[in-house]
Amino acid sequence: MDKLWPFFKSLFTKAEESSPSQPLLHELIERSETERQEYEHWKNTLARRHLSDWLWQQYGLYQALPAEIDEAAYFLDTPSSKGFAIRFSGLRYSDKDAVFFFDYLKEKVCELGYRPQISDTRAYNRPNWVETMEKHYLKPRPKNTAGGKYQQRFGNITIELELRDGQAHSLRFRATSYNDRLFEKAEEFAGLMQQLLEG
Numbered sequence: 001m002d003k004l005w006p007f008f009k010s011l012f013t014k015a016e017e018s019s020p021s022q023p024l025l026h027e028l029i030e031r032s033e034t035e036r037q038e039y040e041h042w043k044n045t046l047a048r049r050h051l052s053d054w055l056w057q058q059y060g061l062y063q064a065l066p067a068e069i070d071e072a073a074y075f076l077d078t079p080s081s082k083g084f085a086i087r088f089s090g091l092r093y094s095d096k097d098a099v100f101f102f103d104y105l106k107e108k109v110c111e112l113g114y115r116p117q118i119s120d121t122r123a124y125n126r127p128n129w130v131e132t133m134e135k136h137y138l139k140p141r142p143k144n145t146a147g148g149k150y151q152q153r154f155g156n157i158t159i160e161l162e163l164r165d166g167q168a169h170s171l172r173f174r175a176t177s178y179n180d181r182l183f184e185k186a187e188e189f190a191g192l193m194q195q196l197l198e199g
Contacts, residue, residue: 025123029134031103042100051093051101055086056197063190076174080155082189083174098168099134102161105173106136108196109157114138132163145184152183154192 031039042048058073069075072090076083088098110116121134140153155177162169177186 023122023124024130025121025132027121029119029121029136038096039100039103042096043104047093047097048101048104051097052197055084056193059084059190059193059197077189080179081174081176082154082192083172085173086171088168088170093168095163095166095168098161098163098171102134102136102159102171105159105196106138109136109138109159112153112192112195113141114153114157115141126164129164130166132166134161134163135159147184149184150182152177152186154189155186 054070055073058069059075061069062073062075066075072087074085074087076085093101106116106119115138117137117139119134119136121132124131124133136157136159138157138159140151140156143151145151154175156175158172158174158176160172162171175186175189175192177183
């Protein structure tokens with residue numbers, strides 16, 4: 001487990017450490033009609049249910065017995081950011097499962113009153129592989145409270161799927177909240193996880 005900590009930590013920070021060089025490709029994510037139909041079918045499969053159940057179980061272990069979580073899962077918990085990462089290379093899910101789960105998380109967040117800001121993909125030529133980074137960035141709909149502060153729900157949400165040579169490598173989900181006087185305190189991340197994964 002000690003060797004995996006730097007790996008998972010780098011998943012959250014490597015994109016922010018420096019400005020990346022110009023990507024080979026940068027475009028908006030647009031799913032074809034066939035992909036949308038396959039996704040709608042996938043939402044009702046055992047693969048989706050098992051992946052959601054597995055992640056929910058890992059989150060429960062993280063809260064009670066953090067040393068017992070699967071090596072393919074990592075959870076982020078700082079004052080302003082909460083989230084998780086999944087390393088797909090050790091799991092038995094297809095690349096389509098990873099892409100569909102990435103889109104499924106976006107759909108579930110939108111059901112909570114969030115609106116998509118951008119969904120894009122960027123490809124980079126790395127020394128040993130081609131890295132493709134798909135990203136959904138979502139923000140809560142603006143709403144003032146009786147006290148004049150803005151509700152931020154769980155904060156702004158970033159969902160990223162990293163593919164290496166077209167194969168799913170990792171997925172990152174991060175909720176980043178504001179800690180200042182203009183905003184109400186963010187809702188508990190456990191509540192977000194429950195709404196994403198149960199049902």
